Amino acid sequence: MKKQSAHRQYNFPDADLYLLCMERIRDAHRDLQYFEQYGYSLDRLKGFKTLCDQLNTLADDDELVGEQMLMTEKKDAAAEKLKTAVRSLMTRVAMKYNNRSGRYRKFGTAKMGDMTDAQLLFCGRRVVRVARQQIDFLAEVGVNETQIQRVVDAHQEFENALNIQQDKIADRDISVERRIDQGNKLYQELIVLCNIGKDIWAERDVSKYESYTIYESNNDQKIARKAKLSQEGISS
Numbered sequence: 001m002k003k004q005s006a007h008r009q010y011n012f013p014d015a016d017l018y019l020l021c022m023e024r025i026r027d028a029h030r031d032l033q034y035f036e037q038y039g040y041s042l043d044r045l046k047g048f049k050t051l052c053d054q055l056n057t058l059a060d061d062d063e064l065v066g067e068q069m070l071m072t073e074k075k076d077a078a079a080e081k082l083k084t085a086v087r088s089l090m091t092r093v094a095m096k097y098n099n100r101s102g103r104y105r106k107f108g109t110a111k112m113g114d115m116t117d118a119q120l121l122f123c124g125r126r127v128v129r130v131a132r133q134q135i136d137f138l139a140e141v142g143v144n145e146t147q148i149q150r151v152v153d154a155h156q157e158f159e160n161a162l163n164i165q166q167d168k169i170a171d172r173d174i175s176v177e178r179r180i181d182q183g184n185k186l187y188q189e190l191i192v193l194c195n196i197g198k199d200i201w202a203e204r205d206v207s208k209y210e211s212y213t214i215y216e217s218n219n220d221q222k223i224a225r226k227a228k229l230s231q232e233g234i235s236s
Contacts, residue, residue: 006180078158085154124155
């Protein structure tokens with residue numbers, strides 16, 4: 001069965017989640033004597049801090065995308081190098097055979113500029129195979145093993161670059177999923193901690209109660225702050 005994609009359980013950036021968790025951990029340390037009455041110990045609080053540190057050490061998506069882009073640039077450069085090697089060989093082939101002939105078309109290089117990466121890989125292998133099959137006929141136009149080896153080397157470089165790029169894409173997918181899982185663990189623990197904190201201060205201190213309230217967005221925070229100021233104005 002295919003594993004379902006992970007989804008974030010919170011609607012704000014990981015950096016905000018980390019900061020929010022660290023702030024609430026400091027509050028919980030201050031209120032630890034009350035938290036212990038709920039069975040929330042210092043060891044659990046330390047474990048929460050460890051989860052925060054683990055999230056903070058994971059590579060963020062900008063870093064992973066940047067690495068992926070670098071590998072894509074190298075792959076594209078290798079693809080152009082392969083196309084250049086193939087075109088050089090095909091220039092010689094065209095001197096021997098008409099580009100409408102079956103012998104020329106057998107190389108399969110038509111519309112090479114529009115080929116996908118997979119098609120270009122296939123094309124490179126075919127050009128090498130067909131060139132070696134016809135090397136005796138093409139010798140007079142300068143096609144030799146040195147020319148063919150240039151295509152072989154460029155093809156290998158392109159294939160390696162393509163594999164590395166695909167590995168980076170897979171690494172990013174894995175890392176994103178790991179980061180989401182780690183973030184969700186943090187968020188779930190944050191909810192537990194904040195629910196306890198709100199219960200502690202619900203009838204004791206409005207300000208401390210508010211500090212344990214989780215807002216899903218800055219706008220929610222502004223609305224809550226405005227409502228609080230309004231109530232304070234009425235009460236005064």
